[in-house]
Amino acid sequence: MKSLWIFGVFLATFLSTTFAWARIERFAVIIGNNAGAPGDVELRYAESDATRVHDVLKDLGGFPPANMVLLRGEGADTVRATLIAMNDRIRQAAAPDVQVIAVVYYSGHADATALHLGRTTLDLPQLEQLVRGSAASFRVLVLDACRSGALTRVKGGSPAAPVDIRIDGRLAGEGVVFLTASSANEDAQESDALKGSFFTHYFVSGLMGAADDNGDGLVELEEAYDHAYDNTLRASSRTLAGTQHPTFRYELRGQGKVLLTSLPAGASGRATLELPAGRSYLLFGGSSAGPVVAEVSARDVGRKISVKPGTYFVRGRDKDYLLEGSITLSAGQAAVLRDDTLTQVAYARLVRKGQARAGAVHGPQAGYRLRTSFWKGASPCHGFFAGYAIETEHLSVTPRLGACRGGFANDVLSADTDELDLSVRLAHAWDFPVVSLDLGISAGAAILNESFVTRGVAPARTSFAGHVGAGLDATVDLPAGFYLLGEVAAETYFFRQQDAAHPRESDIAAAFAMRLLGGAGKRF
Template identity: 30%
Template sequence: MRLPAVLAGVLIAACAAQARAEPVRILVAVGHSEGRGDERPLKHTRDDAARVRDVLRSRGGVAAEAAIVLANPTAADLTAALARADTMARTHRPDEVTLFFYFSGHGDGRAMHFGRETVPFTDLAAQLGKIPARLRVVITDACRSSDAVREKGGVLEPAFVVNVDEMRSASGAVWIHASSDGEAAQESDALGGAVFTHYWATGLNGAADANGDGRVTLSESFAFAYDQTVFRTANSSRIPQRPSLALDLRESAPLVLTRTSATNARLVLPREGNVSYVVYAVGSRTVLSEAWGQDDRAISLALPAGRYIVHRRASGRAGAAELLLAAGETRDLRDPDFRPFTEESLAAKGGTLRFHAHEVGVGYGVAVGHLAPFGHGPIVQYAYRGDEWTWSAHVGLVFSSRDAERATETSRRWEAGVALEREWRTGSASFRLGGGPVVSYYDRTLQRPDADLLARGGYSAEISQQTVAPGVELHAFTRWSLGTRLWCGLRIQGTANVATLDGTRQILLHGAASPMLGADF
């Protein structure tokens, strides 16, 4: 009986050793919007930390349980997070551990600013140095700008530059800084985050893959982020921001940060130099990714599955393409995919660019009202959609039937109306609220149940009434995109008509809800 137990123990130990032999990547990402009293709050630090987490989780080999993200932490919170990272690291041998640390927030040449607290870089380096890891990659992003420069802190001292000499104790370390000595880093509302972080993450998503091998190395990611950050800040704010890199690194092979070949979807840009491509999620004005085309190779961007709008900006050939990427799909963009747009509309509208202004939809719904306690019927709707306002027209028909005390009542109501609607969009969904004049035609029939008996006696067993009734209607309409042109929606409306029935003028109220399917063209 002992032998099976011994064999089981050996097997468990072997499996545990194999599990421990697997390399692990650990991330601590910090975003802090608050600084000292003279520093303005920042807008995008949480998004920056989340962006870095997402790219390293999806393409950089960081498991979900190994990604620690802190939003506006205290110094004690940071210490606790690093202790968690230390605990995870100690379940592996040091040569199996890679540690990433990212910070977005206020700072100066000596410390990070956590509101009124400061965390000296020497303390940070000491805490990171205690975590057993083969390699430590530290990324610090400082003061940023909107397209009118907004700096992190706005003070006249060096903006978040690290003294490299003080970091030499961190063996096997890489320190990437968003700016050089004496410079402020910048954030951009158009990019939705820190300029350097945006381009570094974009590079890790595939734009920095200079040799097209499906892997982004440390040197490739930094070179791409450096060039794009300098270019963007020099043109938007006239104050160039130059990232810097400090290495205490021993490499036997290029350090691969991400692999783009195993991502959800890939977008391959045309082989053409001096052309800028900017990617937006549909309905968003925030840049998701961007890259410059190359003559000698095709640039590949890794993206999650979804709907995107790609701007192309080239001399005399500005345009945009709308596309739907499925999970695992590789999509090659071609020149015919792009429709011409002016540079002004591209710059102003981003991912809210309208490709198809016309919309048609059909539906079948239910209705309640004075003449029809319960009815049902079809509806057809056409709309011309502008940037914020939409003109729409609809026609519909409602059938209803009910048994009254002495007769069966059947009615049909034809309706036609036009409306002006205000539209709000978010991603692949939109919501419209509007109203306008409507005209209804009522055809009402009352039939006695003893119709045959009455007919033998020469009496009419059926009474019909028809009337035209003008009125107004208010409606709410929500639609969700099913692709680049197809959509589904829900239309809810209320109608008030003035009608003459039985010799008296009446106000008839109706309500209806209609699920719809449609297409844009």
């Protein structure tokens, strides 16, 4: 998985040795490229991940913008020239009383010999030489390049030997650093839902405050690593590419806790948002279609997130529903989000929008049904129904079992008419602020039994019928996944009917009826 932990390593190292230096200079070259060599699958988020790393270093790591270069979609010549120019600047900044930290980060395609920067390549030995040859006190190379996958995209190109880049020498006597992208034979994964890699998402969320378990406003290395490890393990365990185990190993001088970030509560250029406990929250930039900025899971103790001023879309996830809404934060503001300021959204609506983790919701429904009579003079057929609805993004399927009783009476005889039927309904829904409407078609089979109350006139008769129909359904969502439903449909029944003139013969007859339903259901 992504080795952004190295940022914790170098930040921890310079924080633990700051007393020995009069000044610290920080430099970074951040590289992202979605394109690779011919045959490489186009990545979606390598360049945006590089941007997130750049912003974390600038906003929370204290890297001056003048000392940072962000390269997106650039070729090997530009990358090489940028690294050489950065090394020249570092040599000019180096002095006995100055500690210089240099970070080179790459996200994109690679194989065992070179980075794939679009149609160009940069040999790994040359890249390593440029990093090792820097005059910086601390030199850090983060290489995020693995293989490509299917549903959850895995970074890289065609199957090849794992990339082997390690900085394992002593860095100015300050420590030994080992980098691994993940555990052996594992891949770094991208997520369409997060619009980035799992590890970067959870690591950055942790640095923004989700990993601050003790609430002291400081995120330590152990806190950040535990946060990213646990959440990456949980999220990647649901993917086809397999579980991801982030790893890192380092040796540093000194003892005690290692500080990664200090959350700037009340700082003029930041805002703090405290999220309620008990459920998971996603924070999107701008609107629900914006990038995922941070996430706080239901199990996280740290609930305060440090963000830039602006408007954010918040989505809270409960067992049976979502909470959604927007909040605008100003510079220096410390806000506390309240659930009653958010709108409750049933999971079925999220499924129909294609925004739910699960591809469907399902559950039972039951209630009262009424069918109008087939013939003049007969009474409507009153009864009940029970069904089980399965709702997906574009279509719902609902098998139902129903029963009802009607009858008729005249001067000569009276009878009861019972119906037992099984049907399947297919429908497509549209969601409105209060109600959801769906238009559907149905087909089924029924057993019709006619028993005469007037004895001795005629024997009971049982017949079979098929029916098709179309109708409109309305549902209103209730708390805890429950909902009310109402439906009106027009149906045509087809059954055999005796010819009055020739009792031994029968014809296929059709009868039209209206069907009304009212009931309730529960979605899981």
